Amino acid sequence: MQLSRDDLKRAYERMFTIRAFEERVEKEFSQGNIPGFAHVYLGQEASGVGVCFDLGDEDYIGSTHRGHGHCIAKGVDVKGMMLEIMGKAGGLCGGKGGSMHIADLSKGMLGANAIVGGAPPLAVGAALTQKYNKTGKVAVAFTGDGASNQGTVFEALNMAVVLKVPAIFAFENNSYGEHTHVSYACGAPSIADRVRAFGMPCEVVDGMDFFAVLEGMRKALEHARAGHGPYGLEIQCKRFLGHFVGDPQAYRTPAELAEARAADALPRFRDRVLEAGLLDAADFEAIEAQVLELVEAAVQEALVAPFPDPARDLTRDVYVRYA
Amino acid sequence: MSKKTYVQAINEAVRQEMRRDPKVIVIGEDVAGGQGATGEAGGVGSVFGQMQGLYREFGPDRVIDTPISESAIVGAAAGAALTGLRPVAEMMFVDFVGVCFDQIYNQAAKFRYMFGGKARTPMVLRATIGAGFRAAAQHSQTLHPLFTMVPGLKVVMPSSPYDAKGLLIQAIRDDDPVIFLESKFLFGMEGEVPDEPYRIPFGEANIVREGKHMTFVAFGAMVPRAVAAAEALAKEGVQVEVIDPRTTSPLDEDTILESVAKTGRLVVIDESPPRCSLAADIAGLVADKGFHSLKAPIRQVTCPHTPVPFSPTLEDEYLPTPARIEAAARSILVHA
Numbered sequence: 270m271q272l273s274r275d276d277l278k279r280a281y282e283r284m285f286t287i288r289a290f291e292e293r294v295e296k297e298f299s300q301g302n303i304p305g306f307a308h309v310y311l312g313q314e315a316s317g318v319g320v321c322f323d324l325g326d327e328d329y330i331g332s333t334h335r336g337h338g339h340c341i342a343k344g345v346d347v348k349g350m351m352l353e354i355m356g357k358a359g360g361l362c363g364g365k366g367g368s369m370h371i372a373d374l375s376k377g378m379l380g381a382n383a384i385v386g387g388a389p390p391l392a393v394g395a396a397l398t399q400k401y402n403k404t405g406k407v408a409v410a411f412t413g414d415g416a417s418n419q420g421t422v423f424e425a426l427n428m429a430v431v432l433k434v435p436a437i438f439a440f441e442n443n444s445y446g447e448h449t450h451v452s453y454a455c456g457a458p459s460i461a462d463r464v465r466a467f468g469m470p471c472e473v474v475d476g477m478d479f480f481a482v483l484e485g486m487r488k489a490l491e492h493a494r495a496g497h498g499p500y501g502l503e504i505q506c507k508r509f510l511g512h513f514v515g516d517p518q519a520y521r522t523p524a525e526l527a528e529a530r531a532a533d534a535l536p537r538f539r540d541r542v543l544e545a546g547l548l549d550a551a552d553f554e555a556i557e558a559q560v561l562e563l564v565e566a567a568v569q570e571a572l573v574a575p576f577p578d579p580a581r582d583l584t585r586d587v588y589v590r591y592a
Numbered sequence: 593m594s595k596k597t598y599v600q601a602i603n604e605a606v607r608q609e610m611r612r613d614p615k616v617i618v619i620g621e622d623v624a625g626g627q628g629a630t631g632e633a634g635g636v637g638s639v640f641g642q643m644q645g646l647y648r649e650f651g652p653d654r655v656i657d658t659p660i661s662e663s664a665i666v667g668a669a670a671g672a673a674l675t676g677l678r679p680v681a682e683m684m685f686v687d688f689v690g691v692c693f694d695q696i697y698n699q700a701a702k703f704r705y706m707f708g709g710k711a712r713t714p715m716v717l718r719a720t721i722g723a724g725f726r727a728a729a730q731h732s733q734t735l736h737p738l739f740t741m742v743p744g745l746k747v748v749m750p751s752s753p754y755d756a757k758g759l760l761i762q763a764i765r766d767d768d769p770v771i772f773l774e775s776k777f778l779f780g781m782e783g784e785v786p787d788e789p790y791r792i793p794f795g796e797a798n799i800v801r802e803g804k805h806m807t808f809v810a811f812g813a814m815v816p817r818a819v820a821a822a823e824a825l826a827k828e829g830v831q832v833e834v835i836d837p838r839t840t841s842p843l844d845e846d847t848i849l850e851s852v853a854k855t856g857r858l859v860v861i862d863e864s865p866p867r868c869s870l871a872a873d874i875a876g877l878v879a880d881k882g883f884h885s886l887k888a889p890i891r892q893v894t895c896p897h898t899p900v901p902f903s904p905t906l907e908d909e910y911l912p913t914p915a916r917i918e919a920a921a922r923s924i925l926v927h928a
Contacts, residue, residue, distance in 0.1 A: 304904050305726030356726070356903035367728040367902030383730035384688065385660045418659035421691060445629070446660050447621065448636045453628025454659040519635040520626025577901075579909035584896050591866045591897045 270480055274552075277542055280322060280479055282556050284314040284535055287338040289557075289564045290347060294337065294354065294368075298514045302572060304356050307368050310338030312509035313441060315534035317342035319474075319482025320409060320439050320502070323490060329377045329395040329408040331388030333441075334369050336381025339411050345373045351567040357574040364577045365586075385446070386419030388412060389438060393425050396434035396499070407435040407493045415446020417460045426467040426499070435493035437486075438464060438501045441476065443508040448520055464501035476506030477534045480541075507532055596785040598778045601753040602642045602718075605760035606680055608789045610650055613678060616764060618643055619656040620665055620682030620718075627657045639684055640720060640779055662692035666717060670700035670769070673715035678764060685731045686719035686773065689738075700769040701744030712767045716760070721749075721773045722813050722863060723900045723911055732900035732907075734863050736811065737870055739771045740840040746770045746794055747840045751815035753783040755838060758792030765791065775813035795842035799851070803831035806857040806921060809848055809874050810836060814861045814912060821917035830925065840870055848874060849882045856887035859920050861912050866894040888924035893917050 272280070291309040298307045310317065313335070321330065321342035332339040340350055345361070353360025354368045361373050372380035379395060382388045392410030399406045416422050417440055429436040440460050444451050457463055464471035470492065474485035482504060489500035507529035511518040518526070542548050577583075584590050596604065610616045624647035625636020634655075637644030647655040658665050662683065669681035683689060689696065696717065703711040723732040739747045746768055750756040756774070763770040800815060801822055810818035815836045822832035833851050837844050852858050858878055862871035871892035878890060893912045901907055 305728060305902065306731075356905075358903075362902075364903030364906065365729075365899075365901045367726065369728055369730065370902070383728065384691065386691065387730075415660045418661045419691065420661065420663050447639075448625040448629075449622060449657055449659075450626075450628030453657065518631070520629040520631040520633065522630040525630040576905040577903050579906055583901065583906050583909055584898055587896075587898050589897060 270484055274547060277548055278552060278556060280318055281538060281553065282560060283318040283342055284479065284538065285557055286347060286560050286563070287314045287317065287341045288535060289560050290341060290350070291337060293564050293568055295510070295514050297568065303354055303368070305367055307354070307514045308335040308512065309510055309514060310335050312507045312529060312533070313338060313443060313476065315479040315482055315538070316439070316441050316476040316504045316506050317411070319479050320411070320486050322483055323487065324377070324409070325406070326375065326377050327404065328406045329379055329392070331379045331392045331395070331408070331410045332381045333388065333411055333413060333416070334381060334383050334385070336371060337368070340371055340373065340378055340381070343376050343378045345371070345376050345378050347563055348567040348570060349373070351571040352574055355571045356576060357571055358577040358582065359574050363582060386412065386416040386421040389416070389422045389425035392436050393429050393432070393434060396429065396436035397432060400434050405494055407437055407490060409437045409439055411439050411441060413440060413446065414442040414444065414451040414455060414460060417463065418446070418454055426464060426469070429499035430468040433498040435496070436499040437489045437493055438499065440464070440501065440503045442503055442505050445508055445512065447512045448516070461501065461503040464503070469499045469501055471501030471503060473503045473505065476504035477532045477537065479534060479538050593784050593786050595782050596753050598753045598756050598781045599640060599642055601757040601785045602760055602774060603644060603646070604785070605757045605764070606643065607646060607649065609761055609764045610646065610654060612789070615676065616678045616680060617654045617656060617672070618646060618680050618682070619658060619669055621658055621660055621684050623647070623682055624652070624655050624657045638682060640776065642718070642774065643682070662688050663695055666692045666695040667699060669715045669717065670695060670713055673700070673713045673769070674703060674711055678714045680716045680718060680764060683717060683719035686721045686735050687730045687733050689719065689735060696745070697742045701742050704768060705744060713769045714767045716763045716770045716772050718772045718774060720776050722775045722777050723907055724777045726902060726904060726907060728902040729899040734773070734812070736773055736840055737864055737868055737873070740870065740873070741868070744769065745841065748772045748794065748838065749775070749812035749840060750838065751775070751778065751812050751836050753781060753785045755792060755798065757785050758790050759838060761789050762791040762794060766794070773812065777813040792838065794839045795844050797835050797837040797844035797847035799833065799847065800836050801832065801834040803833035803855065805830050805855055806832045806859065806925070807848070807851040807855045808832055808834045808859050808861060808917070810834065810861040811840060811870060812863065814863050817912060817914050818861050818917060820914040821921065824914065824918055825921055830921070832921070845877060845881070848878065852878050852882045853885040856885055857924050858886070859891045859893060859917065859924070861893045861917055863911065864894055865897045866892060867897060869894055891920040891924055893920045
């Protein structure tokens, strides 16, 4: 696969933005600046960016509780995200959604989702719209190994085949549904086999390799855009941290955690691109500096931004008010 | 007797019942935790620690981790209950009930009546409820009215560590499906809890505080708030009786009606949007059966008719605050 220098820069910029953003979320959460829960996407950057790389604003994605990375990969504004995660009035959802419900419909981002298995049925509907309106666009459901055990997901897979809609099911298999390993929770050893059993192709890709994810996704897109119906991807990746920030993870050995870090997709991408002589170290340094500045600015603005005003905002955006 | 938290009381109830009755099992997501992983299994014990240590004591046959499959969890609990076990199933957050409601209201709730009285379904479905944790719209609901309106379910909302233990033991020994709603907001609350097992019967309200001028009725996490408002009013000489029905179904109508007969004034505090809430339900009960006792309009203090907002400033106002409870009380004090 040959990508232009600009594309390579864009890929790294997106992955590094997720990395820097999530590391900052972890820090701000620990300092008490982020209310509630935070489930970060550290380790899975190549998956989100690889899947979203060729998608436009008019293609849709549905996401999970671990959705920050999907948002960034889809081009959602980082500042609006940080404001939302801190519960500020200027956030993407006015502070009403928070980390687990960030949505930006203008970017084709149908929302992070706090219900495991929530997004796949919605993606079938978003794909139905594309088929109905003959847009040539697709809808992607990000979902996980944990969600692969939910009835809603089975129903969505089957219906996508029956309706022959341009839906792509991206199963990010990071080995853990919350605190339980996939080897315990999935009765059959292969998620891809399960997806295939519903009647669609499904490819297993190395989620720690951006190029592998992109290659798999390109096949999926070609298939879906050509009107052949849905496509599955089982993206095997690593979760660097626990289920949520602060999870002590006694269920994972230090060796396993070190192994996950050793498979890091970012240095792998950098080394490969440097080795091929496509970008040089200065290019990477420039991207990183620019991203860190962007994230820093987002945090600084979010920290001092006002919270919503209950008198004005609590009952805004409802159909009916009952005093 | 010793001081225990609400979470410890829940844990002790399940532990003691498991020791007493080998038919009692625990089933749910991460009730043990860490299954199949490289490290230690059993260390999670539910995300808020309610089932902590049970896996080590009773092992994987009786403390059963499941995939993230709520319909299968609830359905399996109902099926196991129908055939002789006493499952204590866990719904990590009550919000997830949306994924599996059929198994609750079309299946478990209906067996006894629909099968002509021949079936027993002795299952407990424990679920965490409530706002105040900045957990946003899909992890913060209470949903007790949804369960309360279903014939065939018993619905429990403990408001203290003492009640949590006694009501949960009753729930486990009960032969019908019981929805046991644990208020996240109360998890750290401490109180005196006897070490030995004891039961609190369903449908018997607790008069948390006696008074003669006004009646407050509140459930779960709203009970301490109602008490705080009652204490503030007491400083001005207004004696408020605070009633915690403990179970929304069966409901102790008599205690509520007797109290209103004495006080003539009623405020119902409910962590729920206002329509079809327990506040509306109890207001309806008193309007129907206690009308002649009333000296003033009934007031309902509820959440607004919105999903639970994430931002702290919004969520704090979403919940019924002691200030709002006090204001509602004052608004009916002036009536003769």
